[in-house]
Amino acid sequence: MSKEKRQIDAQTKVEDEAVSNFREYLRIPSVQPDVNYDSCVTFLKDQAKRLGLSFRVYHVTPRKPIVILTWEGMQPMLPSVLLNSHMDVVPVFPEKWTHPPFSAYKDENGRIYARGSQDMKCVGIQYLEAVHRLRNAGIRLHRTVHISFVPDEEIGGKEGMKKFVHTSEFMELNVGFALDEGMANPTEEFLLFYGERCIWHMHIHCPGSPGHGSLLLPDTAGEKIRVIIDRFMDFRQSELAKLANDPTLDLGDVTTVNLTCLKGGVQSNVVPPELVVVFDIRLAPTVDHDEFEHMVQQWCTEAGPGITVEFEQKCSKVEVTQLDHTNPWWLAFKAACDELKIKLKPQIFPAATDSRYIREVGLPALGFSPMNYTPVLLHDHDEFLSEDVFLKGIEIYEKIIPAIANIPK
Numbered sequence: 001m002s003k004e005k006r007q008i009d010a011q012t013k014v015e016d017e018a019v020s021n022f023r024e025y026l027r028i029p030s031v032q033p034d035v036n037y038d039s040c041v042t043f044l045k046d047q048a049k050r051l052g053l054s055f056r057v058y059h060v061t062p063r064k065p066i067v068i069l070t071w072e073g074m075q076p077m078l079p080s081v082l083l084n085s086h087m088d089v090v091p092v093f094p095e096k097w098t099h100p101p102f103s104a105y106k107d108e109n110g111r112i113y114a115r116g117s118q119d120m121k122c123v124g125i126q127y128l129e130a131v132h133r134l135r136n137a138g139i140r141l142h143r144t145v146h147i148s149f150v151p152d153e154e155i156g157g158k159e160g161m162k163k164f165v166h167t168s169e170f171m172e173l174n175v176g177f178a179l180d181e182g183m184a185n186p187t188e189e190f191l192l193f194y195g196e197r198c199i200w201h202m203h204i205h206c207p208g209s210p211g212h213g214s215l216l217l218p219d220t221a222g223e224k225i226r227v228i229i230d231r232f233m234d235f236r237q238s239e240l241a242k243l244a245n246d247p248t249l250d251l252g253d254v255t256t257v258n259l260t261c262l263k264g265g266v267q268s269n270v271v272p273p274e275l276v277v278v279f280d281i282r283l284a285p286t287v288d289h290d291e292f293e294h295m296v297q298q299w300c301t302e303a304g305p306g307i308t309v310e311f312e313q314k315c316s317k318v319e320v321t322q323l324d325h326t327n328p329w330w331l332a333f334k335a336a337c338d339e340l341k342i343k344l345k346p347q348i349f350p351a352a353t354d355s356r357y358i359r360e361v362g363l364p365a366l367g368f369s370p371m372n373y374t375p376v377l378l379h380d381h382d383e384f385l386s387e388d389v390f391l392k393g394i395e396i397y398e399k400i401i402p403a404i405a406n407i408p409k
């Protein structure tokens with residue numbers, strides 16, 4: 001078949017309603033920064049009407065809606081299931097895209113190109129469609145299922161999920177377990193995230209004697225900052241070696257360190273009174289936070305007098321969600337996946353998602369976006385998801401949602 005012929009077929013073939021909904025959602029440019037969420041709310045309200053689900057919008061921050069669609073269970077007093085996704089997407093460089101990033105163009109192979117196609121508008125629509133199909137089949141679940149659409153995950157969720165989990169409205173949802181985003185995987189396996197690393201952003205201030213650039217003054221900022229950078233980079237190297245030498249480890253299992261900013265200096269011939277180095281650190285869940293901080297303090301002492309550490313961000317330790325017999329939600333999730341014969345690859349999420357706020361309030365949460373055989377293109381140019389993978393994902397949720405929402409008391 002010629003390429004042109006296939007193209008026409010792809011455009012004229014009757015499209016699954018779920019795919020059309022997905023593409024419609026993708027065309028809403030809910031792109032950071034300063035997202036206007038109005039169109040998302042309107043779209044979701046229409047979806048709620050179509051599916052016959054109750055619809056609520058909460059505001060923990062003005063103009064940043066938290067949308068909840070609810071399917072009440074037969075035993076609504078039991079802890080509920082939260083199916084979470086975020087509405088916002090990261091910025092684009094349109095000139096780098098083969099197809100306009102908010103066109104949701106579908107090519108002859110069924111690839112749907114759009115910002116948010118992987119991260120994570122796909123998952124939001126898959127939840128809705130799976131619930132729609134279950135309801136159409138006359139199925140009723142024991143537990144209530146809430147499908148949440150939250151703002152601002154891509155800028156840290158500070159005015160979204162982070163605040164929401166501490167409200168009385170969230171308490172009223174009576175959540176027992178949550179599903180949230182995962183990541184695509186190019187191989188057959190589906191990635192499953194049960195924890196995240198902790199973000200620390202550290203500014204190390206190195207003071208020193210200022211003076212003329214022609215002298216050899218004692219106690220300069222440059223000498224100190226060099227020691228600090230050395231220590232951090234040696235540590236970075238050791239983590240890199242750990243990862244390289246143990247094939248069972250993934251990025252999320254080690255601590256990453258990156259030097260992200262260097263500040264200071266006024267003029268080429270003036271020795272500055274201070275130099276500052278900034279590190280982006282992601283602590284593996286196994287790291288003892290006190291020990292790590294003590295180690296950095298030790299490095300500062302070694303580097304010279306007067307060095308101070310300032311935290312721009314210091315996330316406290318969040319316990320991972322257990323993947324064992326103590327967690328009935330996991331057992332149900334796993335049983336559904338086994339039944340579908342899909343292979344899961346449990347991992348620690350290398351970056352951060354809203355799951356951390358859910359886990360922080362003591363709730364188990366799993367990160368799962370059913371996209372296997374898919375290149376990892378979140379935040380990248382030409383982000384796409386194949387129609388087939390998208391549709392398969394709905395079938396997966398059709399098994400998983402009843403499994404977790406029917407766990408007995």
Ligand code: ZN
Pocket residue numbers: 086119120153181
């Ligand atoms: Zn995301």
